[in-house]
Amino acid sequence: MTCREFIEFLMQYLLGEVDREKFDAHLAVCSSCVNYLKTYQQTVKVSKAALADLDESLPKPPEELIRAILASRMKPR
Amino acid sequence: MNPDPSLMVSSPEEREEARLLSALRAGEDSAYEELVRLHTGRLLAVARRFVRNPEDAQDVVQEAFISAFRSLDRFEGTAQLSTWLHRIVVNAALMRLRSRRRAPEESIEELLPKFLENGHAAELSREWGVSGEEAVQQAQTRHMVRQCIERLPESYRLVLILRDIEEMDTEEAAKLMGITANAVKIRLHRARQALRGLLDPHFREGGA
Numbered sequence: 001m002t003c004r005e006f007i008e009f010l011m012q013y014l015l016g017e018v019d020r021e022k023f024d025a026h027l028a029v030c031s032s033c034v035n036y037l038k039t040y041q042q043t044v045k046v047s048k049a050a051l052a053d054l055d056e057s058l059p060k061p062p063e064e065l066i067r068a069i070l071a072s073r074m075k076p077r
Numbered sequence: 078m079n080p081d082p083s084l085m086v087s088s089p090e091e092r093e094e095a096r097l098l099s100a101l102r103a104g105e106d107s108a109y110e111e112l113v114r115l116h117t118g119r120l121l122a123v124a125r126r127f128v129r130n131p132e133d134a135q136d137v138v139q140e141a142f143i144s145a146f147r148s149l150d151r152f153e154g155t156a157q158l159s160t161w162l163h164r165i166v167v168n169a170a171l172m173r174l175r176s177r178r179r180a181p182e183e184s185i186e187e188l189l190p191k192f193l194e195n196g197h198a199a200e201l202s203r204e205w206g207v208s209g210e211e212a213v214q215q216a217q218t219r220h221m222v223r224q225c226i227e228r229l230p231e232s233y234r235l236v237l238i239l240r241d242i243e244e245m246d247t248e249e250a251a252k253l254m255g256i257t258a259n260a261v262k263i264r265l266h267r268a269r270q271a272l273r274g275l276l277d278p279h280f281r282e283g284g285a
Contacts, residue, residue, distance in 0.1 A: 002196025011266040035202040036190075036273075039280070042205060043273040044241050049213040050222035051126055051242045061117040065135050069113050069142045 001026040006033045010040060094158055101149055113142060116159060120166045126238050127170035129227065134170075141169040167243065171253055174231065182230045188271035205280035212280060225275040233268035240265050 001022050012018045027034055087095070100108030117138060124134035124141075145152075145165050152161055191199035205212075212218045226234060232254075239250040240261070247265075251258040 002192075003198040004192040004196040007190055007198075007270070011262065011269070032198050032201040035204050036198075039202060039205055039277065040269060040273050042208065042210075042280075043269055043276060045210060046213050046222055046276065047226055047237065047272060048242055049210065050219040051226070051238070061121055062135070065121075065139065066110075066113055066117055069117065069139050070110060072139060072143050073109055073146050 003030060003033055003036075006030070007036060010037065014041075095154070098152070098154060098158065109146070112158070116162050117142075119159070120162060123163055123166050124170050126242060127167070127235065128173060133173065137170045137173055138166060140173070141166040144169065167239075168253065171235070174235070175255075178231070182232060185230050185233055185267055185271050188229075188274050189267060190270060190274065202277075203281045205277075207280070218279075221279055222276065225272055225279075228275060229268055229271055233264050233271065236261055236264040237268040237272065241269070 003026075006013075006023060006026050009018055009023070013020065013023045027037070097108055097111060101112060120138045120141065121134055124137040125131070128134050128137055141162065145162055152158070193199050213222060226237065229237065235254065236250060239245045239253060240247070245253070247258045247261050251261045254261065256264075
């Protein structure tokens with residue numbers, strides 16, 4: 001197995017959708033792909049953490065928006 | 078004497094939500110105001126995950142509420158109101174992006190890993206100096222990560238958000254995006270690879 005194949009099917013490997021043996025054999029001899037695997041998994045965690053923060057950092061919703069939303073309810077369809 | 082079984086299984090939050098829902102269905106103005114005040118902030122945050130511009134996010138939330146008000150009769154009460162509204166905002170955001178998509182999307186190829194002719198990596202991957210979890214505890218790093226996500230071509234960025242941030246399953250994301258489940262899988266993997274590549278210079282040992 002080459003690095004290209006390993007990386008191409010990495011997601012299926014993590015989901016257990018492929019025969020793991022070849023992948024594990026590649027990992028045993030390729031430290032670059034070991035690092036790729038780790039940083040790929042970290043990427044998923046980091047993106048989640050970075051966007052979850054949006055909820056905390058958002059300012060109070062503008063009063064005009066709340067008024068506009070409530071007014072839209074009154075409009076005829 | 079046994080207490081009412083419905084009271085035994087429902088939490089105070091559930092009872093509160095049932096009260097609000099019944100007031101909404103009765104058309105009470107104060108209930109609508111309560112609903113909007115309670116959820117607008119969080120829904121704006123959800124919309125901002127998808128649309129870049131704050132004004133667009135406000136429009137999305139307004140459109141979502143209009144659509145929610147119209148379909149309140151069909152809300153079955155099996156999900157929480159917040160979950161239901163969240164889903165409507167995601168739909169509204171995707172619809173807005175779809176209606177605005179004009180320019181051809183840039184290619185993601187440039188952001189994907191490169192390989193030599195023999196299939197080996199053209200550049201060896203290195204470990205990241207600090208764990209990503211530690212790093213994102215800093216506001217500056219979270220900001221940098223968000224900027225990197227923004228750099229992904231839109232169709233990849235959206236799949237990444239639906240799957241990895243919103244935690245939808247593949248089928249659900251496929252339905253919302255109007256693409257096949259297989260296309261979602263391919264785009265997700267490419268989006269993660271591209272994002273990994275964008276984050277790498279910031280996180281690897283000796284990096285920024």
